[in-house]
Amino acid sequence: MAKIRQRKNSTRKETIIETAARLFRERGFSATSMRDLAEQVGVEAASLYNHISSKAEILQELCFKVANKFMSHIDTVDAEDIPAIKKIEAVLRFHIQQMVHHYEEVYVSDREWKHLTDPYLSNIQTQRRVYRQRIASIIEEGIRKAEIKKIDAPTAVLIMLHAVSGIESWHRSKEKISGEILEENMITILIGGLQNK
Amino acid sequence: MAKIRQRKNSTRKETIIETAARLFRERGFSATSMRDLAEQVGVEAASLYNHISSKAEILQELCFKVANKFMSHIDTVDAEDIPAIKKIEAVLRFHIQQMVHHYEEVYVSDREWKHLTDPYLSNIQTQRRVYRQRIASIIEEGIRKAEIKKIDAPTAVLIMLHAVSGIESWHRSKEKISGEILEENMITILIGGLQNK
């Protein structure tokens, strides 16, 4: 009973959240109404509340799911015993792959987190700051070991992270090159730009 | 009479549009109400309509102002007789400078153009597509002349343009490096990433 309830509940909830992710990406969080969402799910607006507790909760789930994913990935990368530039490459590749394969949720959580409200907003802001700082630290290590050009590390982080969010344009473009080729191109340019020749 | 009327009108209108640009950046277009805007201007919401004709018009003015600026800049750059990689550098530097000095309007027009409605929406979409294509063409010329690495030109454009939009983080960061140093760092990484060594 409990088992079925949970399974049914979560699949339905997941449908709603996935649909919301798509709408939030297309129109933005604020410009998406619960009635828009309901229509896409194929249900009345009020019925959504059998599965979620508020519009805000949807955004929270999306943002924290993505934040956790990136946080735990950088944990494993940072634990490896490889050159700093390889760590940066691994992080970058992960970002690219996530943007290619989990476009909606990654993009939304990156663009719409500002609409979170306060316990969650501060939390996400802190997580984002910490995350960028960890990448910056790796870059600085790479600079010390002369693997990476002498540049301002926060600027490098800013370029990296925003460049991958440009994969949105790739998704919407007509003649898409493959995800793998996209990845190699981005790595060539960005790692090539960081690396000490 | 007409002269004075126009001058007064436009300064007040400009104030409104500048204030709107700031709010649209902070909260997004949809999440900014005319009453929010009015409060920041120091006036009642209805009074705004003595100067502008709709909320949509504000976004239109912002988007087309910025689009025209970038379009006419690439015109002049493209007319010059310099290597392709130098053209790309000039375009990139212009983007960086605009993001540093005209943050609000540039950022807003880049992020919120999706909320335009249809005659304007199609127009802006076309302009953006054309603009990216022109940069891609310059890059392809650079690749043919072996000034630039053999990469997918649209991907390079995507990286360039989105990387500069990351200057938003720079604006909000506590310990800002100077705008000039930011520019040099970004050029180092991005042009370094494109250039054939």
Add this chain to the structure above:
DNA sequence: TACCATAACTAACATTTGTTACCAGTTAGT
């Protein structure tokens, strides 16, 4: 069969939204 959680519906709510109509005070040119 009786029961109960699930998940859908309809109706309604209090706010908030963009916008309009109308009015009043100030300013500037004749």
Add this chain to the structure above:
DNA sequence: ACTAACTGGTAACAAATGTTAGTTATGGTA
């Protein structure tokens, strides 16, 4: 001094918003 434009305010609007209350059909479990 008179007029007209400019710029503000108040009141109100219809529509849209997120959300709640209450009801009903369904399908699995005791």
